[in-house]
Amino acid sequence: MDNQDLRKAGLKVTLPRMKILEILENAEENHHTAEDVYKLLLKAGEEIGLATVYRVLTQFEAAGLVRRHHFEGGQAVFELAGDGHHxxxxxxxxxxxxxxxxxxxxxxxxxxxxxxxxxxxxxxxxxxxxxxxx
Amino acid sequence: MDNQDLRKAGLKVTLPRMKILEILENAEENHHTAEDVYKLLLKAGEEIGLATVYRVLTQFEAAGLVRRHHFEGGQAVFELAGDGHHxxxxxxxxxxxxxxxxxxxxxxxxxxxxxxxxxxxxxxxxxxxxxxxx
DNA sequence: ATCGGATTGAGAACGGTTATCATATACTTT
DNA sequence: AAAGTATATGATAACCGTTCTCAATCCGAT
Incomplete structure (x- = not known):
C-alpha cells in the first residue's frame, strides 16, 4: 500500500493521507474509530485535524482502500480493506x-x-x- | 399485548405508553424510527413529546417488548418483539x-x-x- | 519557481438521541 | 373519594459523532 494506491484513487499524495495509511498499516489493532486514528496521529507527533481524519477515511472508503463498519456503540470503525469480505x-x-x-x-x-x-x-x-x- | 404486559415490566400504565404500544401494534409497517412513531402519534391526535417516545421505546426494549436495530442511515428502528429472533x-x-x-x-x-x-x-x-x- | 485547483485545520453546524427540571399523572394509603 | 408520594411527562438544552464552511496552505503540472 503506497503512494501509487493514492494516485490510482485519484487522490493527491498529501502528508495527512500518507500518515493515516501508515497508522492503519502499522497499528496493533485492525479496527479503529476515527478518534483512535486521530489520537494515534497525535501520539506520532502529527498535527492532523479530526475533520481531516474523517474526510480522508471517507475518501479511502470510496476508493476501496478502507472499509467502514457500524458496531454497537455509536462510533463507526474503519479497517484496511484486505482482499475479500469477512x-x-x-x-x-x-x-x-x-x-x-x-x-x-x-x-x-x-x-x-x-x-x-x-x-x-x-x-x-x-x-x-x-x-x-x- | 396489554396493560398487564406493562405492569409486568414494572412500568406504570400511562397514556403515552399505551398509545405507543397501540401504534406499534396497528401500524402497516413493522419497523419504525422514533420519529415515525412520534408522527403517527400526532396524526392520531396524541400530543406526546419526542423525548417521551424515545424514553418509552427504550423502556420497552429493556422490558423485552420491543427490539431496536441499527440499519444504515443513522436512525435506529424499533419493532415489536414477537417471539423468536429473525x-x-x-x-x-x-x-x-x-x-x-x-x-x-x-x-x-x-x-x-x-x-x-x-x-x-x-x-x-x-x-x-x-x-x-x- | 509559479500558478490554480485540491486539501487542510479550526470551529461552527448538524442530526439523532439523551439529560434536565419543573409540572402533571398514576397508583397507594387514608 | 381525597390526599399523598413517587414516577412520568414535555419542552428545551445538552450531547456526541460526524459533516460542513471557508480562509489559509499545499501539491504537482507547467
Missing amino acids: DHMVSVKTGKVVEFYDEIIEERQRIIAEEHGFKMTSHTLILYGEFEDE | DHMVSVKTGKVVEFYDEIIEERQRIIAEEHGFKMTSHTLILYGEFEDE
Whole structure:
C-alpha cells in the first residue's frame, strides 16, 4: 500500500493521507474509530485535524482502500480493506474484534436473497458476546 | 399485548405508553424510527413529546417488548418483539424491510462462535440491496 | 519557481438521541 | 373519594459523532 494506491484513487499524495495509511498499516489493532486514528496521529507527533481524519477515511472508503463498519456503540470503525469480505465477532466487554469468513453462511445468504427476489449488494453479520479468555 | 404486559415490566400504565404500544401494534409497517412513531402519534391526535417516545421505546426494549436495530442511515428502528429472533433484508432504495430466519445460518454462527471460544449473546445479520419489484 | 485547483485545520453546524427540571399523572394509603 | 408520594411527562438544552464552511496552505503540472 503506497503512494501509487493514492494516485490510482485519484487522490493527491498529501502528508495527512500518507500518515493515516501508515497508522492503519502499522497499528496493533485492525479496527479503529476515527478518534483512535486521530489520537494515534497525535501520539506520532502529527498535527492532523479530526475533520481531516474523517474526510480522508471517507475518501479511502470510496476508493476501496478502507472499509467502514457500524458496531454497537455509536462510533463507526474503519479497517484496511484486505482482499475479500469477512464478518465480525465483537466482544461487548473489551471491544476486541475477530474476523471470520464462512462460505456456508455466504451461500445461504445468496439463496435467501434470491428466494425473496432481492438483489443483494452487501451484507453485514456481527456476533456480539465475549471471549472466554478475557 | 396489554396493560398487564406493562405492569409486568414494572412500568406504570400511562397514556403515552399505551398509545405507543397501540401504534406499534396497528401500524402497516413493522419497523419504525422514533420519529415515525412520534408522527403517527400526532396524526392520531396524541400530543406526546419526542423525548417521551424515545424514553418509552427504550423502556420497552429493556422490558423485552420491543427490539431496536441499527440499519444504515443513522436512525435506529424499533419493532415489536414477537417471539423468536429473525434477521433482516433492507432495501437501500425504499427502506423496505423484510424479515427472515434461517436455521442453517444460525447453526453455523453457533459453531463458529464455539470454534473461537466466543460466548455469543446476540448477533445481527442484515442484507442490503433492492427488491426486484421496486 | 509559479500558478490554480485540491486539501487542510479550526470551529461552527448538524442530526439523532439523551439529560434536565419543573409540572402533571398514576397508583397507594387514608 | 381525597390526599399523598413517587414516577412520568414535555419542552428545551445538552450531547456526541460526524459533516460542513471557508480562509489559509499545499501539491504537482507547467
